[in-house]
Amino acid sequence: MEKIGKILAVDDNEDILFSLRLLLKPHVEKIVTASTVTSIPELLKQDDFDVILLDMNFTKDAISGQEGFFWLRKILEIDPEAVVLFITAYGDIEKSVRAIKEGASDFILKPWQNEKLLATLNSALQLRRSKKEIEHLKSRAKAINNMNNRSFKDFIGNSVEMQRVYSSISKVAATDASVLILGENGTGKELVARALHNNSNRMDEPFISVDLTSISETLFESELFGHVKGSFTDAKVDRPGRFEIASGGTLFLDEIGNLPMPLQAKILTVLERREVTRVGANKPIPIDIRLICATNMPLHQMIEEGKFRQDLLYRINTVEIDLPPLRERYGDIQLLTNHFFQIYSRKYKKTLRGFTKDAMKRLEEAKWPGNVRELQHVIERAVIMSETDWINPHDLQMRILNKPTDELELTDYDLDKVEKSIIIKVIKMHQGNISKAANELGLTRTSLYRRMEKYGL
Numbered sequence: 001m002e003k004i005g006k007i008l009a010v011d012d013n014e015d016i017l018f019s020l021r022l023l024l025k026p027h028v029e030k031i032v033t034a035s036t037v038t039s040i041p042e043l044l045k046q047d048d049f050d051v052i053l054l055d056m057n058f059t060k061d062a063i064s065g066q067e068g069f070f071w072l073r074k075i076l077e078i079d080p081e082a083v084v085l086f087i088t089a090y091g092d093i094e095k096s097v098r099a100i101k102e103g104a105s106d107f108i109l110k111p112w113q114n115e116k117l118l119a120t121l122n123s124a125l126q127l128r129r130s131k132k133e134i135e136h137l138k139s140r141a142k143a144i145n146n147m148n149n150r151s152f153k154d155f156i157g158n159s160v161e162m163q164r165v166y167s168s169i170s171k172v173a174a175t176d177a178s179v180l181i182l183g184e185n186g187t188g189k190e191l192v193a194r195a196l197h198n199n200s201n202r203m204d205e206p207f208i209s210v211d212l213t214s215i216s217e218t219l220f221e222s223e224l225f226g227h228v229k230g231s232f233t234d235a236k237v238d239r240p241g242r243f244e245i246a247s248g249g250t251l252f253l254d255e256i257g258n259l260p261m262p263l264q265a266k267i268l269t270v271l272e273r274r275e276v277t278r279v280g281a282n283k284p285i286p287i288d289i290r291l292i293c294a295t296n297m298p299l300h301q302m303i304e305e306g307k308f309r310q311d312l313l314y315r316i317n318t319v320e321i322d323l324p325p326l327r328e329r330y331g332d333i334q335l336l337t338n339h340f341f342q343i344y345s346r347k348y349k350k351t352l353r354g355f356t357k358d359a360m361k362r363l364e365e366a367k368w369p370g371n372v373r374e375l376q377h378v379i380e381r382a383v384i385m386s387e388t389d390w391i392n393p394h395d396l397q398m399r400i401l402n403k404p405t406d407e408l409e410l411t412d413y414d415l416d417k418v419e420k421s422i423i424i425k426v427i428k429m430h431q432g433n434i435s436k437a438a439n440e441l442g443l444t445r446t447s448l449y450r451r452m453e454k455y456g457l
Helices: 015-023 035-048 066-078 090-101 116-146 160-172 189-198 220-225 242-246 261-273 299-304 310-316 332-347 357-365 371-387 415-427 436-442 445-454
Strands: 007-011 030-034 050-056 084-090 106-110 181-182 206-210 250-254 290-295 319-322
Touching: 007 015, 007 035, 015 030, 015 116, 015 310, 030 035, 035 066, 050 066, 050 116, 066 084, 066 090, 084 116, 090 106, 106 116, 116 242, 160 189, 160 319, 181 189, 189 206, 189 250, 189 290, 206 242, 220 242, 220 261, 261 310, 290 310, 299 310, 332 357, 332 371, 415 436, 415 445, 436 445
Parallel strands: 007 030, 007 050, 050 084, 084 106, 181 290, 181 319, 206 250, 250 290
Antiparallel strands: none
């Protein structure tokens, strides 16, 4: 049988310590005993113990248990994640309950039954493993966050549309408001979520991203809320869920619009109560998360169709950030193209000079149904396949090249609506530059401002 766990037992009764060594030695990796509580700090410096067995009453104060409480607090100061089991007499049960409230994990009654002591110890070891797993994941997430912690570093774009996105991020990041990010696939919704986290007060805590479409309904509760050992066939150990791991930090739920209604209800319950209950457990665990969600689906329309819960939408969209598709980000395509070109030229060790005018024109005229992600893939392939110093149009392979027509497509012949559409189109074309837009329209700046005011632009 594999031995697991390092145990420290502290009791001023040598007979108790001898009995514990005799009982535990066959079952645990290491058992260290101490007859004086003052040796605890030094022992904790020397080794990392999974469970500490601590007598409640010592000879200095043999009745009240105050010395036991003092050393419980001292242990938790040294190691906040320590798992402490009090060794106590039958008459001290009331004090034992108080000890649990103050941070002890459980207590062992003496004289003990060997099987019951081993079962209690095994549960304590499982608890210690869960705590260490959570701390490991939080430390890893913190390190990743610190490496990426520069404001908007992953965003490329100077267009008016993207400036609005940056402004929204700046305003809402420092709050704990729930944010719903809307946008087509490939527009960079997770980048926005990470920017919100990295510019928030939770920046040193975990950022946990969950793609809800990748979790099956049968594993949904286990993955998000956690489970205890034995709660189902493959539950071999206790495991925290994503909500629990993200506690203190940010939880990003991607593709929330794809959740079936029953699963929406479970998410809503957790958000309302701000606590999760692991599968197979009865005791709820409080959580403290900043929630960010994203979807490419029309949630407001889905509510009308009975496919999305209105009360859940209220919970997740205190603030909405709408990401523009690439085809509406006038002027950003060249910036993004050059950015990806530099990355992949270095990656594949290609000494290319750039894009021909015709190649760049072709990129700028494409509709980009896959948005930035599609552009990235096209540039990567072009860099790999190019056989000359310059990337030419024939090096670019895109799904749809549909050039925007110079003619305005009319679906309504109301003159006011037509004029408003033309003004919007030209202002976007010139990235919000009113002087250039007015010149393009054959108007003075004052005339254009009057028309913008008329149409509420």
